[in-house]
Amino acid sequence: MGRFFIGFLKRVNFIWILFFCLSCSLVERDEKIAFLETKHNIVIDSSIERIYVFNERGKFCKTCFNALAACLADKELDDTELLLINNNGNFLNRERFLNKKNTSLIYDQRDYSLEGLPDLGILYLNRNQIDCVVYVNPQNINQIISEIQR
16 A cells, blocks of 8 residues: 555656746747737747837837838848838838848827837747837837847
8 A cells, every 4th residue: 555655646746847937838938929929910920029019100210110111121130030011101111121031010090009118129039928019109119129130
């Protein structure tokens, strides 16, 4: 009986350990990331570490918007980067970005189409979770551009 009981405890402990390990590895998707994927059909896999966000329908510094757009238009994005543009044609020439790798162009007339995201900013991701949000503004635009160009 003692052996049976010890064997039973080992199996129970193994099941609990397995359950605990599986639950730790299953990371829930960030709600804003899930919103982008479902509402705008954008695929954001776990390799993405940075999402550059441009929302022409929002409020932003136009000089910063143009400077960052010019910087990213010339940059070849790698597999860890995604460029997300909500474009209505007022500020950004979409032709520069149509065939650009890792770029998603959205044409949505509603002001809330990127609700909860910066109108001009960078989302830093860690395993499909938003780790940090940087809002681009006149105080940090030069630093951001120099970091992107490295």
